[in-house]
Amino acid sequence: MGRCCPRGPQRRWGQKFSTEDMEKEWETLRAWKERMEQELDRVVAFWMEHSHDQEHGGFFTCLGRDGQVYDNLKYVWLQGRQVWMYCRLYRKFQRFRRSELLDSAKAGGEFLLRYARVAPPDKKCAFVLTQSGLPVKVQRTIFSECFFTMAMNELWRVTGEERYQNEAVEMMDQIIHWVREDSSGLGRPQLPGTPAAESMAVPMMLLNLVEQLGEADEELAGKYAELGDWCAQRILQHVQRDGQAVLENVSEDGKELSGCLGRHQNPGHALEAGWFLLRHALRKGNPELRAHVIEKFLLLSFHSGWDPEHGGLFYFQDADNLCPTQFRDPEYGEWFGYLNREGKVALTIKGGPFKGCFHVPRCLAMCEEMLGALLSRLASVPAPTCSPPAVPAP
């Protein structure tokens, strides 16, 4: 994949690749695609076998290594992510068009509709619920609500039931109101010492939702077009220090903040932001933005976020190379979720409050799609031409 490059005088495919080279390339891609398929199958099988709550609907996500449920709490964002993941697989992959997936996604969606909101019709969702749906904790952020929205929109796409789409759009409008007009409904105390900071997570998440709701839907794509531009501009403000660092938190007018909060970096998060921005640049047909994003969010994050001693991306970094106060280990794959810096398994759990049926299968599904696209391109063109690499939808 690294050899696919923009069309240019120095590296034309025709000059570099013989037919034999191309066959070898094709074979490598095919083997990787097969591996992604297998891994995705195994990951989905794991969640299908262990996570479904047949009694109340929804999903157990606190699962041990062998799938044992070690806690029956239900984290709303992980419920929403799993509904989304199942629907997306059902919609995009022929082999996942199975009624068990759809039925479980619908049961998860109904669980969310019934219990996610703390005090309906108010739209604020709980962060975590008991197994039967009673609220345990509320977070003063927008993320439970965002994944609720993703779940509902994707449910509508596979079932065609308008009520799901209505839920998605109503929640989206509420989220936009909280972010851009009045955040008091989130319940955060207004304290004079709290800096007017913006976390990159917020415009990232909203940009992801703009794409989710706008897919093949001109009306909503139009409705949220200005929001998409606003999100992109806000994310780009997080490139600081003469373009040498992506900072997780900046002031609302795009300045570096003082202290740990201002210096905080999360390279994996910057890469994810880069992915969403790349998709945005493609939709806008903006090659300058595309080049900027590749340089600042993808290449820079890989270079400065990589652990030169043990490999892997740091979960947290400090832009002045001071010691971060967060104690968490880097998050890797489904097989295990949490490794220490040396790459040893730190936590044997497969799921918990932050990890469920989402990041790993989403990544595997994306790899499989990318590899499939590359393979069909290689198979269909006798003299290979170069076009921008595929950037799959989230």
Next chain:
Amino acid sequence: MGRCCPRGPQRRWGQKFSTEDMEKEWETLRAWKERMEQELDRVVAFWMEHSHDQEHGGFFTCLGRDGQVYDNLKYVWLQGRQVWMYCRLYRKFQRFRRSELLDSAKAGGEFLLRYARVAPPDKKCAFVLTQSGLPVKVQRTIFSECFFTMAMNELWRVTGEERYQNEAVEMMDQIIHWVREDSSGLGRPQLPGTPAAESMAVPMMLLNLVEQLGEADEELAGKYAELGDWCAQRILQHVQRDGQAVLENVSEDGKELSGCLGRHQNPGHALEAGWFLLRHALRKGNPELRAHVIEKFLLLSFHSGWDPEHGGLFYFQDADNLCPTQFRDPEYGEWFGYLNREGKVALTIKGGPFKGCFHVPRCLAMCEEMLGALLSRLASVPAPTCSPPAVPAP
């Protein structure tokens, strides 16, 4: 120290120790005492040199390895702890009776009086303040207020100024009201799914305050006597599973809770609770309680909380040996605060949101006092007798 035992037929000192043995024992204790003195001097020197905010009063506690201030935020509980620590050292150790310590403690106390409360005269304190004292975050717990109380009481003990003691007692009464009568002032939402759980930290902290306020003060000791008994009874409820486990969270009527919350263990915390309970048992003259506490909170925690592979106490454990979802590393000494499981330095910071000038110097000061007490006992008795080992005050 381990050889000092209750008087009993099997192990009388006279049978075991020759004069030569005693001289060796004395020499060992003397060497350890010297080491504790040196370490305590170095730890206090570190905080004296790097943490004082000459501009606004109070202390910087986010310090790097070499004392560099990496954030100027002021965590209220660490401000309170440092004021307490300085005053306690000033009061109890001749060599720390220095005006710089007292002046810094007073400046810290004044900073707390001026800025700790979010909306005076309401007593709720901020969790963290800006350098100049503006509130940044509020925690919906009692711990900022508890360390405020400890600071004020200890300031009163060294200065004799009644206004400090009035602040301490008023805050104490507010804390008791929150814990035993009405917690709504803490701002926690009442959600139907939240279990009616008690964290061991709450009665532990209150028992610590009962001792702090009651020291050489018969009136307050009497006022809080019933509270002390209530705290002890509540802490003892955390011994579960037929006496084989100390659990951090139990139901309010002393039953094990379901899920991770119920299985959560923190061996270092159980040891600290045991220390406070031992002091309580000594005040009450209750040898059965003393024996129970030694067995369940001290010996049991050391046995089940010790990492057999790498040594050291686990920070977190699950009573069913499942994998805990907390990611933190065990907290050790001043030299470094945070090690990973293998004992390597995980974080190079000397202070941060949870570690300041408190746990390490408190421990060193205690060791020095204990060793001093043992040495004078050895020096003064020609034929050694046995009495209960010293249990220093927090």
